[in-house]
Amino acid sequence: MADSPAVPPFVDAAWLDTALAHGRTALADVRWYPDGRDPAEAFAAGHLPGAVRVDVDDVLAGPPSDAAGRHPLPAPDAFLRALADLGLPVDEGVVVAYDDAGGVIAARLVWMLRALGRPAALLDGGLLAWRAAGRPLETGAGEQRAPLPRTGAAPTDLPTTWPAVLLADVDDAARAAADPGSVLLDARPAERFAGAPDALDPRAGHVPGAVGLPVRDDVDALGRLLPEEVLRDRLAAAGVRAEAVAAGAVVSSCGSGVTACHRLLVIEHLGLGRARLWPGSWSQWSRDPARPAATG
Known part of the structure; x- marks a missing residue:
């Protein structure tokens, strides 16, 4: 099997605090609702401070079809470029993702990055546990870009196939x-x-x-x-x-x-x-x- 990234697949809020303090770590809000609710509205109503919304249909999936299903994997290079456009680290740094459904939606982003050898983790408990711990939330749509310094030009030499x-x-x-x-x-x-x-x-x-x-x-x-x-x-x-x-x-x-x-x-x-x-x-x-x- 392909090698696993060094970052564990699940991290807690204390781990996240330390990682954010050291920089090159970004938060991704990955919500999706089968009942038709708007993830953008949910994000604006409250999200973890500094998080960027990552859309399941637009970023984490290719075009749906009868042959491939509702959420086929996108081309990996297009996926990584989409994350880079959001300011999320692609070539270096860690992405920590969360949702409001026990991580079962945000896990898609984490798995995709880890499959490509990029360090990523799921925030255990996500938004529900964060709220229960009394931690603060931000509201509004924000700039929809991670507050990370760019390390240079857009990523190149990206993989074109999934493992x-x-x-x-x-x-x-x-x-x-x-x-x-x-x-x-x-x-x-x-x-x-x-x-x-x-x-x-x-x-x-x-x-x-x-x-x-x-x-x-x-x-x-x-x-x-x-x-x-x-x-x-x-x-x-x-x-x-x-x-x-x-x-x-x-x-x-x-x-x-x-x-x-x-x-x-x-x-x-x-x-x-x-x-x-x-x-x-x-x-x-x-x-x-x-x-x-x-x-x-």
Whole structure:
């Protein structure tokens, strides 16, 4: 598997305080709502001081399609240039991301940067824990640019492909679901996995053979990670073990490859290695009528 950046995948507020004091660290507010709420309005209503809003649809995803799903990965060079345009560190420095949903949305940005060898971390608890601790918020849209000094010209020599070892396509997902020695994890809420009506995709249900493991159950009411032993037991019960991860036999999916990234960060956090992301996830599978759907 690809090497992991030195920064841990999850950091707390004390770690963030120290990193910000030393400079070359920036905060990214990564919110997205499936019910149609406007992330820009939520950001203006209150965000961590100095944070820059990163749009999921515009920065963290390419154009949606039936063939690729709702949130396919963008070209990595375009992604890094978009972050640089926001003033976020690309060539050096650390990006710490957060949201108001236990990190399950902001994890997409963190995973993407770490997949490209850039240091990034998820703020454990995010906005919910920050508020609960009585820490201050800023309001207003701001300048939408990180207050970091530029280190020179725009980034060059950027990667043009994602590390293949960290990705799975739709056929890889089908094989993982069918192979007793592999695991296809589905991070969506239990009701969506079971087949409850869902306006996001044309069909409800899940990939036959997939294991439902709701990612939002990995955090507490304030969005903070559950104890490591609890997370480890949950993953082990689903068949996730270090040897399977090392063999590329663990694939993480969700609705459209966003919340699945949180599960990947948890697997890395527990020292189990780096599993694979299926970017298309159910949004890709459900748009192909030739692919079977299971319910229950």
